Amino acid sequence: MNLQVKNLSVVLGKRQVLDAISFDIEPGQVIGLLGPNGAGKSTLMRALNGHIAAAGAMQLGEHDLAAIGPAQRARLIAYLPQQRTIGWRLSVRDLVALGRLPWRAFGQRPNARDESAIARAMAMADIAPLADRVAKELSGGEQARVLMARAIVQETPLLMADEPASGLDAAHQIMLMQSLKRLAAEGRTVLVSLHDLTLAARWCDQVMLLNEGKLAALGTPETVLSDENLAIIYGVTAHRAQDDQGLVIAPVGLRKASTGG
Amino acid sequence: MRLSISLTLLALALFVVSLLVGPAELSSGDSVAGLFAGGGEAAAIIMREIRLPRAILGLAIGISLGLSGAVLQGFLRNPLAEPGVIGVSSMAALGAVLVFYSGLAGSSLYALPAGALFGALLAVLILLAIAARQGSTLTLILAGVALSSLAGALTSLVLNLSPNPFASYEIIFWLLGSLKDRSMEFVAIALPLMAVGWFLISLSARAIDALSLGEEAASSLGIHMGRARFMIVAGVALSVGAATAVSGTIGFIGLVVPHLIRPLTNRMPSSLLLPAGLGGAALLLAADIAARIVLPAGELNVGVLTALIGAPFFLWLVVRARREML
Numbered sequence: 001m002n003l004q005v006k007n008l009s010v011v012l013g014k015r016q017v018l019d020a021i022s023f024d025i026e027p028g029q030v031i032g033l034l035g036p037n038g039a040g041k042s043t044l045m046r047a048l049n050g051h052i053a054a055a056g057a058m059q060l061g062e063h064d065l066a067a068i069g070p071a072q073r074a075r076l077i078a079y080l081p082q083q084r085t086i087g088w089r090l091s092v093r094d095l096v097a098l099g100r101l102p103w104r105a106f107g108q109r110p111n112a113r114d115e116s117a118i119a120r121a122m123a124m125a126d127i128a129p130l131a132d133r134v135a136k137e138l139s140g141g142e143q144a145r146v147l148m149a150r151a152i153v154q155e156t157p158l159l160m161a162d163e164p165a166s167g168l169d170a171a172h173q174i175m176l177m178q179s180l181k182r183l184a185a186e187g188r189t190v191l192v193s194l195h196d197l198t199l200a201a202r203w204c205d206q207v208m209l210l211n212e213g214k215l216a217a218l219g220t221p222e223t224v225l226s227d228e229n230l231a232i233i234y235g236v237t238a239h240r241a242q243d244d245q246g247l248v249i250a251p252v253g254l255r256k257a258s259t260g261g
Numbered sequence: 262m263r264l265s266i267s268l269t270l271l272a273l274a275l276f277v278v279s280l281l282v283g284p285a286e287l288s289s290g291d292s293v294a295g296l297f298a299g300g301g302e303a304a305a306i307i308m309r310e311i312r313l314p315r316a317i318l319g320l321a322i323g324i325s326l327g328l329s330g331a332v333l334q335g336f337l338r339n340p341l342a343e344p345g346v347i348g349v350s351s352m353a354a355l356g357a358v359l360v361f362y363s364g365l366a367g368s369s370l371y372a373l374p375a376g377a378l379f380g381a382l383l384a385v386l387i388l389l390a391i392a393a394r395q396g397s398t399l400t401l402i403l404a405g406v407a408l409s410s411l412a413g414a415l416t417s418l419v420l421n422l423s424p425n426p427f428a429s430y431e432i433i434f435w436l437l438g439s440l441k442d443r444s445m446e447f448v449a450i451a452l453p454l455m456a457v458g459w460f461l462i463s464l465s466a467r468a469i470d471a472l473s474l475g476e477e478a479a480s481s482l483g484i485h486m487g488r489a490r491f492m493i494v495a496g497v498a499l500s501v502g503a504a505t506a507v508s509g510t511i512g513f514i515g516l517v518v519p520h521l522i523r524p525l526t527n528r529m530p531s532s533l534l535l536p537a538g539l540g541g542a543a544l545l546l547a548a549d550i551a552a553r554i555v556l557p558a559g560e561l562n563v564g565v566l567t568a569l570i571g572a573p574f575f576l577w578l579v580v581r582a583r584r585e586m587l
Contacts, residue, residue: 046477049477049480049481050480051477051480051481069485070480070481070483070484070485070486071483071485072483073481073483074481074482074483075483077481078481079477079478079481080478081475081477081478081481083475083477085473085474085475085478086473086474087338087472087473087474087475088338088473088528088529088530089528090473090527090528090529091527091528094527094528094529095473095474098470098471098473098474098482099482101467101470101471101482101483101484102482102483106464106466106467107466147474150474150478154482
């Protein structure tokens, strides 16, 4: 399903947090959502998921996202909020299983389809060995993987994850991006906000760069994460290298933006 | 499931014991005969008009309190939540107290429950109006606490202004909570309302499970937050409002029971609902039986007993299992 956004604007209080964002994304891709702190990455995801009021048009396939209710939205969009909340002492398995709620009728027990989705998501997030542990007692990185599995298990056409890589060790960051790639290969759209430029450059099919609520650039990592954009938008200089797997971008110093505003 | 079956058996056993205990010295045989036709005239009256309504109310009010505590703790993701915390019980109490004060209590049997229900309903309308504007769980807790304090203050004001010591005494006594001398009419008023409340609460099972992950995650799992909030607040208000209307305020059951039962479940908030209701019934029936045995003259109020045992027990629970509370 194509994700089409036209003139999406969000005002929180008196601040224009998103300013006339428009894009059209074909399915089957991992889209990296990048930008400095406060650029509007989380707001964009929250607006797409109906958590905050937004002006403009949002369309997923033939569905108008502003017009559908929570139950239908939950079968179209899985969303991992940045804030990691785990209430009660739930087991990892029970917590991941919550992601199947949108597909279950009231009072219905998980069926075979649910069970296989749960097993698959837990394998993708590399948490199968933690299945019987109390999620609350895991380390921060482990909790992040458990919550990611909860979103994956929803098996929706659009998966949005807000900083799923933060707190993950190097191996699990790579595993995460591999999993997202696999989900995209199944025809899903994966929208993921990242701070690590190399992760974005190597694993994302396209990168969406936000700056001060505006869409600064959208395209392949090579073009969007140019030295110029990094300097203007992030205010950094970076080392870059290319190997047969893709780009490596390591920020190394600060640079004042040359243009004002 | 096994837990629910055990608790059902326990509650039923206590229900039967409740029928057999009282100041009138009836043998078990006379009691059974009195309940199911036959038997002496006196036995039939005692059983059908005194002990049966008392046992039914103990069961139903216990379910209401346990269920409300469990659903509120799940909904607010707060182990300290209980029906009192959203102000419903204290507003119901205020409504009843006003009926006493105005002297309407003597005019009709229905005046007192009606006043309490009106108070509970008013609490719900205020809470929903506030929650609908703001829409966060925290707002609901804060509004509930404010409402509770206000109702408490107004109740004190009524006591202050009450025309004679006897009226104050009557009010205070009612506030202490009791199941004594409640007739079948009380059952007929309260039970249907409580049942509707239980039904509304049971509809929120999915919502409280999803809310384990926070409000945004729950909403992204397809939970209509506004609807869930309405069902829970209305369900708690109906069941606890009706309970308070006939029994006065009975504290601590809604708070303690979910904590007692939670470690026996898989900790999923929805799987706590039924066992907490049954556990609440068992605990209130047991407390009401104890209240009759400790002081056979029948002047010990069950609300006093539940608070007297409940509060220290809760403290012990907190000290023993601080980390396990959630």
